[in-house]
Amino acid sequence: MIALIKKAVPRSVKTFYRHQKSLLAIVKDFCYDYKRYRKHYASIHLKTKDNLQAFLIKEYHAVEKGMALRNARQGFGVERITRLIRETEHYINCYGYDSTTDITLKTLKEYCAFDARSNTKANPVIPMIEKLLAKTEILDHVNNGGGTKEIRKTDIDNSIHFDYSRFVRSRFSTRDFTDIPVDTALVMEALDDARFTPSVCNRQAWKAYVVDHSNPELKQKFLGVQNGNRGFGEYISTLIVITGKLSAFFDYERNQVFIDGGMFAMSVVMALHARGLGTCCLNTSYTAKKNEAFNKVMDLDSDCVPIMFIAVGNLKEQYKVAVSARKPLAEIATVL
Ligand SMILES: Cc1cc2nc3c(=O)[nH]c(=O)nc-3n(C[C@H](O)[C@H](O)[C@H](O)COP(=O)(O)O)c2cc1C
Numbered sequence: 001m002i003a004l005i006k007k008a009v010p011r012s013v014k015t016f017y018r019h020q021k022s023l024l025a026i027v028k029d030f031c032y033d034y035k036r037y038r039k040h041y042a043s044i045h046l047k048t049k050d051n052l053q054a055f056l057i058k059e060y061h062a063v064e065k066g067m068a069l070r071n072a073r074q075g076f077g078v079e080r081i082t083r084l085i086r087e088t089e090h091y092i093n094c095y096g097y098d099s100t101t102d103i104t105l106k107t108l109k110e111y112c113a114f115d116a117r118s119n120t121k122a123n124p125v126i127p128m129i130e131k132l133l134a135k136t137e138i139l140d141h142v143n144n145g146g147g148t149k150e151i152r153k154t155d156i157d158n159s160i161h162f163d164y165s166r167f168v169r170s171r172f173s174t175r176d177f178t179d180i181p182v183d184t185a186l187v188m189e190a191l192d193d194a195r196f197t198p199s200v201c202n203r204q205a206w207k208a209y210v211v212d213h214s215n216p217e218l219k220q221k222f223l224g225v226q227n228g229n230r231g232f233g234e235y236i237s238t239l240i241v242i243t244g245k246l247s248a249f250f251d252y253e254r255n256q257v258f259i260d261g262g263m264f265a266m267s268v269v270m271a272l273h274a275r276g277l278g279t280c281c282l283n284t285s286y287t288a289k290k291n292e293a294f295n296k297v298m299d300l301d302s303d304c305v306p307i308m309f310i311a312v313g314n315l316k317e318q319y320k321v322a323v324s325a326r327k328p329l330a331e332i333a334t335v336l
Pocket residue numbers: 171172173174227228229280281282283284308321322323324
């Protein structure tokens with residue numbers, strides 16, 4: 001009977017119905033994204049450690065940038081720096097010292113030196129910074145610092161003597177690998193390089209989870225909530241789950257997590273390629289329902305959103321890939 005009714009309904013009505021259904025699905029997914037963003041984003045209250053950390057990074061970076069400008073303005077950023085000092089104290093009181101406090105304090109220290117060099121008027125934030133520095137600790141061993149840095153053109157020139165065009169054109173998504181497990185140390189080296197991916201205000205709001213060959217059950221669970229590994233999932237040695245952290249973004253940055261996360265993922269792919277490993281990005285274009293299934297696989301940071309998986313494997317001596325031909329340059333780039 002139902003089959004008969006279905007047959008009797010005109011095609012135009014069916015198309016209309018399907019279209020409405022897909023619009024409703026989009027609305028439902030938008031609502032899901034909204035609720036998720038509302039829960040985690042860095043609101044004015046800076047509720048969590050990650051929110052506060054994102055604020056410190058955004059603000060110390062504004063100071064670094066200000067000092068690096070060709071015509072750095074004397075005594076710039078008084079209002080911002082005043083709040084940065086307050087929030088840094090708050091962060092240290094709540095969560096102690098870490099690489100973020102270290103870089104923030106080093107940047108503020110350099111600001112004092114910068115101000116002493118260039119500012120003729122008394123700057124009200126200098127005594128505040130000095131007070132903060134006197135009662136806090138810079139952990140020199142944690143990182144190589146914040147502030148500004150002199151770069152020589154020759155340093156750049158000396159680091160670009162390789163055939164980049166050939167390198168990028170030699171990478172293909174690989175869906176066939178040897179049975180030899182990937183060395184996790186190599187993957188970690190690649191991730192170490194990927195840390196140097198640029199990100200909005202240097203917030204680095206990404207986190208990679210490496211499911212290596214010794215954990216096939218977990219790998220299978222993740223692949224089970226991914227649409228697009230049929231026919232080759234079983235050959236993947238290591239699966240990297242690339243996620244982005246919503247807690248690092250402010251009210252006007254709702255899409256930034258996917259931009260920065262995507263750039264990070266690209267760096268990981270290239271760093272693995274540079275080590276002679278095969279990779280294939282695997283989408284996590286999830287509906288709300290699918291995203292919930294992903295969340296259930298294991299407890300990742302609660303503010304994490306999936307960006308993509310990266311399948312990794314050792315290359316065979318010879319194998320086939322899809323060409324994935326590219327559009328001509330003229331179709332994707334216009335000189336204005
Ligand atoms: C975000 C993203 C998601 C992807 N998802 C899948 C996927 O689910 N399954 C798959 O087989 N390939 C996937 N790919 C690989 C693309 O098909 C591939 O990158 C594209 O065809 C270009 O080919 P190339 O990587 O060989 O240059 C994905 C790529 C990206 C960047």
